[in-house]
Amino acid sequence: MSELLARHRAVMPSWLALYYDHPIEITGGKGVRLTDADGNTYLDFFAGILTNMLGYDVAEVREAVERQLATGVVHTSTLYLLRGQVELAEKIARLSGIPDAKVFFANSGTEANETALLLATCARGSDQVLAMRNGYHGRSYGTVAVTGNRGWKNSALSPLNTHYLHGTDRDAPAFRAMSDAEYIDACVADLRDVLATATARDVACLIAEPVQGVGGFTMPPPGLFAAYKEVLDEEGVLFVSDEVQTGWGRTGTGFWGISEHGVVPDALTFAKGLGNGFAVGGVVARGDLMDGLTANGVSTFGGNPIAMAAANATLDYVLDHDLQANAARLGPVVLDGLRPLAELDTVGAVRGKGLMFSVEMVEPGGGAPSPQLASAVLEAARRRGLLIGKGGLRGNALRAAPPLTVDDADVREARDILVDAVTEVDAQAR
Structure with missing residues (x-):
């Protein structure tokens, strides 16, 4: 060794x-x-x-991948129809709860979050993004810009104008004596203050993990994001739920981590567990939001036949075995x-x-x-x-x-x- x-x-x-x-x-x-x-x-x-x-x-996943390998088609790209990709997108769109949902597949959570940020900033015509203190969203230039943890930020340079919110710092001296309700009220008041003092109009989105993964599984009290979303809706700000670590029922209380808060986001991102080890990530979003990009788009490896075979089998297994x-x-x-x-x-x-x-x-x-x-x-x-x-x-x-x-x-x-x-x-x- x-x-x-x-x-x-x-x-x-x-x-x-x-x-x-x-x-x-x-x-x-x-x-x-x-x-x-x-x-x-x-x-x-x-x-x-x-x-x-x-x-x-896992036999179901292994056999699904072997069946796809046996066809001789490992890769074609999104320039051609991919049956497995369409089938998986239909399942995820249905499970998301997002109205008129559409799905784009990438290769990782980082790519998924980059795509969600692109959708939101294009839709709103703004580079302003809200994110959570202690959050983590990936290792790329854009996702580092919305990561609220110095240990994972290699550069202060950023394509985004990011402002960070409270939500998982109940142990901080200013908040530790508060009840959940008092803490939520304080966080919402801070959100309103950030919007009034630190941003211009047309903030693009809030991106947040329902449970912060790299952040040490820290989480806001139930209902915080519902309270945040009321304010965001007043301003037209989109909400992106980063479900890279909390999706597919892991939190137990819902199929998505955001379910704990009783809200449906405008978009949610996923990756990690869906492929059970095969590289797959993606975004599911409102159809108008997903269709809003005006330039050409393609994904060379995103949603490739092998990854889709594994992901379809994995998601079916999750659902069939509850x-x-x-x-x-x-x-x-x-x-x-x-x-x-x-x-x-x-x-x-x-x-x-x-x-x-x-x-x-x-x-x-x-x-x-x-x-x-x-x-x-x-x-x-x-x-x-x-x-x-x-x-x-x-x-x-x-x-x-x-x-x-x-x-x-x-x-x-x-x-x-x-x-x-x-x-x-x-x-x-x-």
């Missing part, structure tokens, strides 16, 4: 992160478990950053077991929604965010056979989001391992 690591470092960029003091190479997978090059097996509770939504070696209900049922099993960790000196917060969980690690005594302790828990969990992730504004939030196909035994095993790992690190830190 050291030889492969040396080769990686010689030819890959230094900013391309690798987990663990001794990075692992994944060589096999079945169900919700993975095997590395040394023969170690792991329960996977990060799912390739929430991408392997059904887990590994995996949203599985997330709703099993989420509390994990979260209720993790909540007592909040009493430890090294744990600042425990939160979750459906099959998305986060534990924030802090320094004992002072409570300062501790990315070092988060890394220690990551290592301790791996030694016990559990793969999880990290994130958060300060890099101290542990993140767990397994395939939606996990069962009761899987989540109890993972929960207990994570509790043991955090408890071990807490004892060592005192």
Whole structure:
């Protein structure tokens, strides 16, 4: 493994992160478990950053891809009719709840969000965009411009004029004593103030994640985005829901994360889990909004036949097996077991929604965010056979989001391992 690591470092960029003091190479997978090059097996509770939504070696997805490969057609581009693309678009348009919806397919969440920003700015004739503090929307020039986390912003240069809103910072000194209703009122008042003082008219859109992924699974109280949308509608500002990590029933309370807030956005973006590992992303938006671009458009690889075969099979599996209900049922099993960790000196917060969980690690005594302790828990969990992730504004939030196909035994095993790992690190830190 050291030889492969040396080769990686010689030819890959230094900013391309690798987990663990001794990075692992994944060589096999079945169900919700993975095997590395040394023969170690792991329960996977990060799912390739929430991408392997059904887990590994899923017969329905594999066979759909094999059928497409057998035709000899791997690629044609959107210049030709693609049956699988049309079929998938019909399903997503129906599931979106957006009136007269149309769908455009891309290759990733970054591309999807770029497209949504293009649609909104063209429709409104404005480069002004509202985004959320601590949000993350991709690594491209445009999506970095609406990312509210310094750790993921490489440049202050921007094609957009972005203003950031509150919504997931309940722990800030100004807000921590407030009830949910009081906090929502304060956030809405701030939105009105931003529109009145910091922007010109014709703001293009608000883009927001219902649950902030890279941000450490932080989330606003239910109803915040509904309150925001009332103000946005007064001004004609569009609302884009970034569902790259929250789509397809993962939050349990709705098929889309925004369902928690009781609103239908003008557009929503998706990617990650839809292809169960195959590259697919896209935007579903009101037909008039999608049709509003005036220049030519094409996507070379977006919605290609292989990705569409995988995505159709994946979405059918999610619906046929009601995996949203599985997330709703099993989420509390994990979260209720993790909540007592909040009493430890090294744990600042425990939160979750459906099959998305986060534990924030802090320094004992002072409570300062501790990315070092988060890394220690990551290592301790791996030694016990559990793969999880990290994130958060300060890099101290542990993140767990397994395939939606996990069962009761899987989540109890993972929960207990994570509790043991955090408890071990807490004892060592005192």
